[in-house]
Amino acid sequence: MSLRERKVAKKKEDILRSASLVISRNGYQNATMEDIAAELLMTKGALYYYFKNKEEILYSCHDLILSAAMEQMEAIYQEELSSMDKMKKAIKTHLDIAIREKEVFNLIVKPEQLFSEDNIEEIIEKRDQYARIFDKIIAEGVKRGEFTVSDKKMARMIILGATNWVQVWYSPEGKFKKEKVEDIYAEYFLKMLA
Amino acid sequence: MSLRERKVAKKKEDILRSASLVISRNGYQNATMEDIAAELLMTKGALYYYFKNKEEILYSCHDLILSAAMEQMEAIYQEELSSMDKMKKAIKTHLDIAIREKEVFNLIVKPEQLFSEDNIEEIIEKRDQYARIFDKIIAEGVKRGEFTVSDKKMARMIILGATNWVQVWYSPEGKFKKEKVEDIYAEYFLKMLA
Amino acid sequence: MSLRERKVAKKKEDILRSASLVISRNGYQNATMEDIAAELLMTKGALYYYFKNKEEILYSCHDLILSAAMEQMEAIYQEELSSMDKMKKAIKTHLDIAIREKEVFNLIVKPEQLFSEDNIEEIIEKRDQYARIFDKIIAEGVKRGEFTVSDKKMARMIILGATNWVQVWYSPEGKFKKEKVEDIYAEYFLKMLA
Amino acid sequence: MSLRERKVAKKKEDILRSASLVISRNGYQNATMEDIAAELLMTKGALYYYFKNKEEILYSCHDLILSAAMEQMEAIYQEELSSMDKMKKAIKTHLDIAIREKEVFNLIVKPEQLFSEDNIEEIIEKRDQYARIFDKIIAEGVKRGEFTVSDKKMARMIILGATNWVQVWYSPEGKFKKEKVEDIYAEYFLKMLA
């Protein structure tokens, strides 16, 4: 990658970071191009040099985080661990991301209202891919006899639902430390899957 | 209540129902005053006779549903049932509301972005009140020895998080019937609390 | 038509008149909604109460004039006149419109660049309909032995082309009076068709 | 002219050719500096090294074509031919240019909307110069007794108007071949002038 390409890539990242920030503060619909640019001391016109339109920024934001999450999760799946430990690690990792990326991660919730038809399929597919890693961990656990579940998919929904929800109430200043939350969540879910 | 007052109250209800409907269809940000009025064969100007502004409609919508939910939940809490059965019923009821009221219920998620400071405190207080009924059911179950949980509040968060999430993926046309979902969710959570 | 409907119709007409004026002054691409509104002492937002978007204003402008022209021309065709006189009258009428409606009439020239696919077909069809009235007059003249032309369609193109061009150079303050222009044009074309 | 000067001149020509092309494709208002540069594999910034601004490109484009046309037309006027043949040749040549240069030639139509005051006078003067060659041919024909016209200027307007209009409807894929069109047009006009 040439110097220039790296500069562009860096700038794009900056923009996505700024966008994430603004979205976190105001929500997607209230995040204006102006806001995103101002955060970077640019003018909104400049954003269009790097991204085609607002949706592309949003999409990239989302993609960036989800891709990274997927990578981590896939790595966990590949590790040589008991299913219990794998799930524990997966839950903790997911919680970690959901808390750190709060709003952007939250975009996953209603893609139909935020993305145009061009992107929506890919979005949903990626989301499903991510979810399927949890399915695989559960399936593995069941096969190994570590887990007993009446419906695997539903179990995954419960786990992901509950962990996604954490961003609604979690605050770094709150009574619970992040690590504590992760431990308890993992404990409960393992009990549920046992 | 005079006849006129009753008429006004009726109209307000109509408006809230329409607002709920439109919000469910399009999401809050895409629900225009025009849409809400059109559904009732009124003009948007008339809405301002009954409500101060859009936020007040939203607030009332939210309040209406949450109040009703609270009432149901409180009734369940008062019933003479084992904690297991109480929780089962509570979960099913909550799921039922979350599915039926989808979008409006979803407003709970990020009140800071939707409500001005005037309303936000009250909103959060009410939400907490609702949640506290679950806390009470859990506490009761623990006292009676039916549940064993390391952290009551966290257990409640998990339950509510997972059940709120259901609206993200549930569709009446989908593979799972509502009753089936309710059963499985209840089963998993009871296992978790046991 | 109720009072209100008439009021709306009147306002729409006003807007179209204003749009015509502004388009005449600045050309279509340089005619902003702001300009059109300002001319009527309205704000641009109000225009959207009457028309869906800028293109619809443009389209209506165009349609209004072309429809009126078509009516006049059809009437001329129906009159009991020699083909010579009919053509003379048609040419004069067309010149009259082309001069009076200058810019708006000029929109006919490149519809592909100005109209979206939704309207373009109808636009072109209407333009062709109008042209076909000239074809009929020529054909009639040929049948009656008043005209001799090697190619009817080409003759019509020449006549319409030349008369449309008149708006490029004609000015009320110029050396030639409108009536004089009309007479000379008619004379030349009749000689051409004879 | 030094080597460097020649290089610059060459580049300017390239730019004008590209501009013509892009304008022909999209129309002037939709021809962006970006488009013009892209065609030459340059960046739009570079265009400003050769031309002060977009208008100057447009102006030069227009000037280039009109100058070439004038040269051809002047040559025709100088030829030793009957007025009939001269006019025939002139019409064919004009049609040829109008068809080939379509959009750029079309700029002539409303110079006031496209050019600033600095250029407009010169534009109009050049356009008139071009037209005057037709006047001279007609005048010559009248003097020689080949043509009989009641008003020379008006005859020229009709001829130029009709031939300019040809670009509105002519298409290489259409039913009429270019040569056929030229022949018929010449025939009609000569009949008109006879």
Place this chain on the structure above:
DNA sequence: GATGAATGAGCATTCATTCAT
């Protein structure tokens, strides 16, 4: 000479809100 990057002014469009009637 040329490029990448940025600017800033402008425009169509949307929509909550207001208010005379």
Place this chain on the structure above:
DNA sequence: CATGAATGAATGCTCATTCAT
């Protein structure tokens, strides 16, 4: 009470133009 009409502020996006490197 309700409506029709209008407002105005906001927003995404485009593009000619500039300029440091």
